[in-house]
Amino acid sequence: MTSWQEGRAPEAELPVKNVRRRRILSMLMMIALGWGGLAAVVATGTTPKLGLDLAGGTSVILRAPAGTSADQIDQAVNVMRKRIEALGNVQEPVIQKAGANNIVVQLPGVTDRERALEAIGSTGQLSFRPVINNGAFGPVGEPIDASDDDPTEPAILGNIDPLDGPLEVGAAFALGGDITDATAVFNGFEWAVSLDFTSEGDDKFAAATRTAASFPMGDPRRQFAIVLDGTVISAPQVAADVDPNTGISGGAQITIGQPDDPEQEARDLEIVLKFGALPVVLEQEQIKSVSATLGRDSLNAGLVAGFGGLALVALAMVFYYRVLGLVTVVGLSIFGSLVVGSYSVLGASQGLT
Structure with missing residues (x-):
């Protein structure tokens, strides 16, 4: 080299x-x-x-009434997806259309099946109705089926608390669409859901409470019923210090009462009201549970x-x-x-x- x-x-x-x-x-x-x-x-x-096949969970098929439009089905899917996401304990839920009128919901890893089914299947139609009779003016009569309730018509409705009898109520003066927000709160004594109204809804609520405040304390017409899906969930009486000339404005509260878990009840109601009502009543056609x-x-x-x-x-x-x-x-x-x-x-x- x-x-x-x-x-x-x-x-x-x-x-x-x-x-x-x-x-x-x-x-x-x-x-x-x-x-x-x-x-x-x-x-x-x-x-x-x-997924559902490995984690276990619940699968449900919901059927919409004949004649339901594709837009209504899409809206129902969006509302249910928001409700399930708000629950926070479901792994990657699947909510999708199947055919013309069916919606398939798969909830992997769900721990509280009944709560989840209530969140997706509850129509969430809220209405505020004047009370006509609570039994003080004679027998009220038998309540109608909750699914037959039309908020625009007077009706006799059952009460969520079986100890309280049915109420005869008038047509709704405000609906869930008049609400802008719902928040579960503890007011120092019990759990409740605080409601914020639109400006138009606030005017409706003030006008109705002005009318109710004109009746004496103890008169059933001083009450108004808060109705969810055809069932009275609360029927508060307008307080004695409310001026009949002004009524109540600035929002309202739905008291929960004394269920087994009032906090959970309040938060579930908040979810249903916050994300709006389903556009149609859905029937549970099939429910299948997959064991974890x-x-x-x-x-x-x-x-x-x-x-x-x-x-x-x-x-x-x-x-x-x-x-x-x-x-x-x-x-x-x-x-x-x-x-x-x-x-x-x-x-x-x-x-x-």
Whole structure:
């Protein structure tokens, strides 16, 4: 080798060393990102969101009346989606149209089935009605079926509290559409839902309470009924200090009474009122519950089969390809770690399964 060649050889080897170093650094970074990310996901308990078939939950098919328009179905889907999201304990609910008049609702991981079904199926039609008779002027009569109630017509309605009898009420002077916001509050004595009206709704409420305040205390006509889906949920009496010339303005409160969990009742009513009424009455055509135990068994069986298959493939690759097979197995494990980590992060941040 000439002196010139001896002087050039180290410079020729330098790029090769740099390429090798970059490759090693890239491999270490991928290993750290894949295995380190998987370790972080496991350590923090961030797992992929599971669907109805694996997490268990409830599936329900709701049917709208014949003649319901596509726009009304779309509006019902949007209202139900907002209500379910407000519940906060359902993993990635699926609410979608099926056919012309059906809506399919899947609620994975739901813990309180009855509460969820009430949130999606309750029409949420709120009305404020003047009370005509509570029994003080003679028998009220038998209440109509709640589903037959028309807020624009007088009616005899049942009471949510069976200890309170039915009420004879007049046509509604305000509806749920006159409300701008609803908030569950504890007023120092009991749970209630505070209502804010539109300017037009506030005028209607003030006019109705002016009329009610003109009757003496104890007269049923001094009451007004708050009706939800054809059932009286509260019938407060206008206070004695209300001026018949001004009435009540600036909002109202619906008192919850004494159910088993008044706070939960208040928050559920807040959700129904805040996001508006369903445009149509939906009938529950089919309800199916998927056991969380069944879903967990299916998941465990799938994991055992998957890991068993991967182990056999890895052994076969190492047996036939030796070192190259081992490198391939390491690469597959890094890729799998990246996939599991990505799904876990997306499930926690975006609700993707």
